[in-house]
Amino acid sequence: MLRLLWLFAVLDAVLLLDTGMLFPRESSSRELKELSGLWVFRADKSPNRNQGFERAWYKSRLAETGPVIDMPVPASYNDITQDSTLRDFIGWVWYEREVVVPARWITDEGTRVVLRVGSAHYNSVVWVNGEKVTEHAGGHLPFEAEIGSLMRKDPTRPCRITIAVNNTLTLETLPPGTIQHMNDPIKYPDGYFVQNIYFDFFNYAGIHRPVLLYTTPKVYVDDITVVTDFLDNTGFVRYQVSVKGAATATLKVTLMDKDGHCVASSNEASGVLKVVDVKLWWPYLMHENPGYLYSMESEVEVLDVYALPVGIRTVKVTNTQFLINNKPFYFHGVNKHEDSDIRGKGLDWPLIVKDFNLMKWLGANSFRTSHYPYAEEILQMCDRHGIVVIDECPGVGIKDIRSFGNASLAHHLDVMDELVRRDKNHPSVVMWSVANEPAAEMQPAALYFKTLITHTKALDPTRPVTFITDSNYARDKGAPYVDVICVNSYFSWYHDPGHLEVIPIQLNAQFENWYGKYQKPIIQSEYGADAVPGLHSDPPMMFTEEYQNAVLRSYHDIFDQKRKQYVIGELIWNFADFMTAQGITRVVGNKKGIFTRQRQPKAGAFILKERYWRLANETGRLPPWTKYPCSL
Ligand code: BDP
DSSP states (O other): OHHHHHHHHHHHHHTTOOSOOOOOOOBTTBOEEEOOEEEEEEEOOSTTSOHHHHTTGGGSOGGGTSOOEEEEESSOSTTTSSOHHHHTOOSEEEEEEEEOOOHHHHHOTTEEEEEEESOEESEEEEEETTEEEEEEEOSSSOEEEEOHHHHHHSTTSOEEEEEEEEOOOOTTSSSOEEEEEOOOTTTSOTTOEEEEEOSSSOOOOEEOSOEEEEEEESSEEEEEEEEEEEETTEEEEEEEEEEESSSSOOEEEEEEOTTSOEEEEESSSEEEEEETTOOOOOOTTTSSSOSOOEEEEEEETTTEEEEEEEOOOOEEEOSSOEEETTEEOOEEEEEOOSOBTTTBTOOOHHHHHHHHHHHHHHTOOEEEOTTSOOOHHHHHHHHHHTOEEEEEOSOBOOOSGGGGSHHHHHHHHHHHHHHHHHHTTOTTEEEEEEEESOOTTSTTHHHHHHHHHHHHHHHOTTSOEEEEEESOGGGOTTGGGOSEEEEEOOBTTTBSTTOGGGHHHHHHHHHHHHHHHHOOOEEEEEOOOOBOTTOOOSSOOTBSHHHHHHHHHHHHHHHHHHTTTTEEEEEESOSBOBOOOOBTTBSSSBOOOSBOTTSOBOHHHHHHHHHHHHHHHHHSOOOGGGOSSOOO
8 A cells, every 4th residue: 555655646746747748659549750861951151140040041942042952860960961061060050841741631620730859959940831830949859849730721732841950059058068259360260169068979960860740639648657666466557647638538548468468457547557467677687588568558538549668667776776676786788879970969770779789799788878868769679678778868068157057957957857758657767867077066066956856856756866976076066965876987097097007996995985975876887998999009008909908807896896885887988989079189089989989899898798798697687598608
């Protein structure tokens, strides 16, 4: 009974968010039209980057107001052409696409037609047939607009969708940045300005995730929240379905197992579904049947049907352990980036599947979405494969004291709202990360992070919250409020470069200090060293594969001592090499990957593979075909 009361309490808290952002899925009542492919494109290179608005480019076809080029969607636009001014462009770019929809979408007034953008970086404004339908601030989360009535205004013509996207980062965006105007005529051309950023990845821009149209009936399932628990062999799915478009609606909720058999059902908009002989959702390498998903079908009257995958699992944190389904879970995983040749941050299925195959080959059971929310499609893969996720918001590079002001905090809170709303139902997501390495030694940071973390916990009391700090102990202002301490450190790289011998003593001190002060479990959320593939030296020197190996091995020795105590995970920086801004410490990007940007292994990948499979053998329950040495 107590357990059920707890489930009700947490669901009420989650429901502080009142509009949904369900992933668009086809069903017997919903159709979907992907708008991936070639769009028409122009960058506004006018001096103030504002000509598009002054001349209302959205009013007519883009090709009528100036030259246009082909641009694939989804993709970053930066690496698509041979033009360096487009690669490094700052300001508004314009995308346009005409679409013809099935006639029934228009003639049937009872059909809602929704335009959805998976993500566009950073600020976006959207018009349909010259009329503004929505705008959105933030580069990594979806936004939508209902456009049916606009399309019906002139049913004979195709629907013209115009999206303007601006990648400019300011002190109040997430991540923050500043625009610096260079006014010295001896050094810079007239009107010259640069974008300063305080994070270490290329500020790729454009429409990064699929744009699509989908339909729902007028009365439709707007949002679903599930919170799961279990006791002995019984699973509990506490759910809340919110319906829009009618004051009252009759609902039927059915939970189906993988074989399509109904295991529980209800006719209420909210309640608890009891699942006998429950099959829990387990992480990869922790159980012989990981990633088990039920399907929760919500049917409104007989009008709308939406099927949500549901994994039944629990997450808890003690002061020395991270528990999934009440069993200790050790994160042996990676930090990633959405990053690849040509596409930049554009969603790409071959890359996604390749990365999952590489993570499984490596024996990785988890990753952190450094340093922003990844595509929903990736989280769905995690749900299905049992890959555990630390879900990070784009709070990276918060280094300027002005970025701790009220406007920044308000936006950061909004982003957390949007992130939790989008990802709350993923069983793979086990923790929220509100920021990476902010300048948390600054005085306003204490209140900023207290507010941010408390807010996130109120949004979702079912998941722990963390904030990623670097090894500078003065930057611990968020630590009192988090559930898990996540520390990044680069001993023998940024500190004492070339001195591998300092790692054991410094890493040991790091763990002892953080644990001694806060008595919270610790994840080594980043560690690593750049290795230029093919560069060798023995004894090891910085930037060689041998040096990267030596750093990894040295860290692993200390992890092995501390994981018996309170260290609950290790995430390598980074899964793969990735592009950064140009600078004197980066040789065509960051080379701390254990895979190259083209996803080929460096020597370090084999060290990690050996270690992760050994850890999995020690801590998990492996199916016979995955026993180390594996042959995946
Ligand atoms: C860490 C940052 C990460 C960087 C990494 C590095 O969190 O974004 O890429 O350093 O410098 O401090 O390689």
